[in-house]
Amino acid sequence: xxxxxxxxxxxxxxxxxxxxxxxxxxxxxxxxxxxxxxxxxxxxxxxxxxxxxxxxxxxxxxxxxxxxxxxxxxxxxxxxxxxxxxxxxxxxxxxxxxxxxxxxxxxxxxxxxxxxxxxxxxxxxxxxxxxxxxxxxxxxxxxxxxxxxxxxxxxxxxxxxxxxxxxxxxxxxxxxxxxxxxxxxxxxxxxxxxxxxxxxxxxxxxxxxxxxxxxxxxxxxxxxxxxxxxxxxxxxxxxxxxxxxxxxxxxxxxxxxxxxxxxxxxxxxxxxxxxxxxxxxxxxxxxxxxxxxxxxxxxxxxxxxxxxxxxxxxxxxxxxxxxxxxxxxxxxxxxxxxxxxxxxxxxxxxxxxxxxxxxxxxxxxxxxxxxxxxxxxxxxxxxxxxxxxxxxxxxxxxxxxxxxxxxxxxxx
DNA sequence: CCTATCGGACC
DNA sequence: GGTCCGATAGG
Numbered sequence: 001x002x003x004x005x006x007x008x009x010x011x012x013x014x015x016x017x018x019x020x021x022x023x024x025x026x027x028x029x030x031x032x033x034x035x036x037x038x039x040x041x042x043x044x045x046x047x048x049x050x051x052x053x054x055x056x057x058x059x060x061x062x063x064x065x066x067x068x069x070x071x072x073x074x075x076x077x078x079x080x081x082x083x084x085x086x087x088x089x090x091x092x093x094x095x096x097x098x099x100x101x102x103x104x105x106x107x108x109x110x111x112x113x114x115x116x117x118x119x120x121x122x123x124x125x126x127x128x129x130x131x132x133x134x135x136x137x138x139x140x141x142x143x144x145x146x147x148x149x150x151x152x153x154x155x156x157x158x159x160x161x162x163x164x165x166x167x168x169x170x171x172x173x174x175x176x177x178x179x180x181x182x183x184x185x186x187x188x189x190x191x192x193x194x195x196x197x198x199x200x201x202x203x204x205x206x207x208x209x210x211x212x213x214x215x216x217x218x219x220x221x222x223x224x225x226x227x228x229x230x231x232x233x234x235x236x237x238x239x240x241x242x243x244x245x246x247x248x249x250x251x252x253x254x255x256x257x258x259x260x261x262x263x264x265x266x267x268x269x270x271x272x273x274x275x276x277x278x279x280x281x282x283x284x285x286x287x288x289x290x291x292x293x294x295x296x297x298x299x300x301x302x303x304x305x306x307x308x309x310x311x312x313x314x315x316x317x318x319x320x321x322x323x324x325x326x327x328x329x330x331x332x333x334x335x336x337x338x339x340x341x342x343x344x345x346x347x348x349x350x351x352x353x354x355x356x357x358x359x360x361x362x363x364x365x366x367x368x369x370x371x372x373x374x375x376x377x378x379x380x381x382x383x384x385x386x387x388x389x390x391x392x393x394x395x396x397x398x399x400x401x402x403x404x405x406x407x408x409x410x411x412x
Numbered sequence: 413c414c415t416a417t418c419g420g421a422c423c
Numbered sequence: 424g425g426t427c428c429g430a431t432a433g434g
Binding site: 387 | 425426427428
């Protein structure tokens with residue numbers, strides 16, 4: 001549910017860019033009242049989670065234009081590794097005093113109104129996510145607090161503690177994929193944290209951490225200088241400035257070549273044990289391309305779009321489309337087989353063969369203008385799926401209605 | 413190509 | 424406030 005909520009925030013903020021200095025708790029209610037259209041969507045999405053997640057992905061792409069979180073990161077091993085490392089980073093950071101009484105900034109609500117996020121990220125009031133970036137402040141004396149436009153664009157979060165691992169990772173991507181490319185300070189301090197179980201050693205140099213892992217964990221005492229790259233697997237970088245954890249997570253995603261991290265020059269190892277395994281997967285998918293293109297002779301109804309793609313109830317003329325027993329009396333004129341509503345190409349009528357001369361036929365009859373005004377067809381006055389079924393039964397709508405197209409079930 | 417979504421014009 | 428065109432994205 002938080003996803004839905006958040007996606008709505010994303011959408012609304014990106015589109016309208018209104019400054020909200022509201023409490024994060026009150027936001028959901030605010031969304032529902034202020035934006036009724038979106039509120040309907042909220043209701044919809046609350047019914048189906050998967051769609052909301054997909055929608056979230058989409059919204060995120062809209063908002064953040066060019067940062068792509070590569071789906072390649074989702075290989076099975078790496079997901080596990082991400083979880084593990086993220087959890088370790090989290091725990092190690094949480095031991096440090098992160099919510100250490102942040103000063104209540106006077107213009108906290110007003111500061112980030114322009115798409116940068118309403119709440120100041122260093123404030124502890126917002127959510128657990130902000131606490132991730134909080135310890136960077138205390139560890140970096142140079143910039144105690146980001147002065148203005150604390151870049152992370154995520155003004156409101158549900159106050160619930162993030163408890164799901166996958167959701168958390170996803171949300172953190174959401175949180176940070178926008179601000180990451182924006183602010184890069186030079187005064188970052190990169191640390192390297194050992195990810196070995198129960199270790200958590202943090203060193204300041206990559207060589208140091210590698211050596212530590214080699215000697216301590218991998219047990220390579222003799223050739224302590226030789227590195228086959230396996231150590232890389234066991235440590236991560238921690239940026240000790242503003243967005244430490246984001247970088248930590250980012251560095252964990254092995255596909256991303258650590259864009260601006262001051263990556264230590266120790267990674268040219270051709271070790272293929274970790275990242276390349278997922279990428280080098282070549283699935284042999286033998287598919288004949290003639291799957292569905294075979295044009296059989298009889299197409300009954302061929303509208304210019306296939307919006308009527310098998311609704312749950314095909315012809316509702318008399319039958320049972322009342323889910324709850326409430327009686328509707330819709331006026332259904334004709335079965336949709338003939339379908340002459342739209343003045344498109346007249347070739348629908350001829351069942352005769354040789355459809356190849358259609359461009360000869362519809363020279364004049366087809367809808368002309370194309371360059372001028374829209375020339376819509378007269379809108380149907382009858383009840384549409386939306387009215388008949390209502391928003392709550394949206395999955396009973398015809399496909400066209402679901403897609404905001406001309407209704408195919410209750411044609412006028 | 414197709415399916416699906418959505419902004420926004422139109423009523 | 425509903426309908427639905429047109430643009431658009433992803434497969």
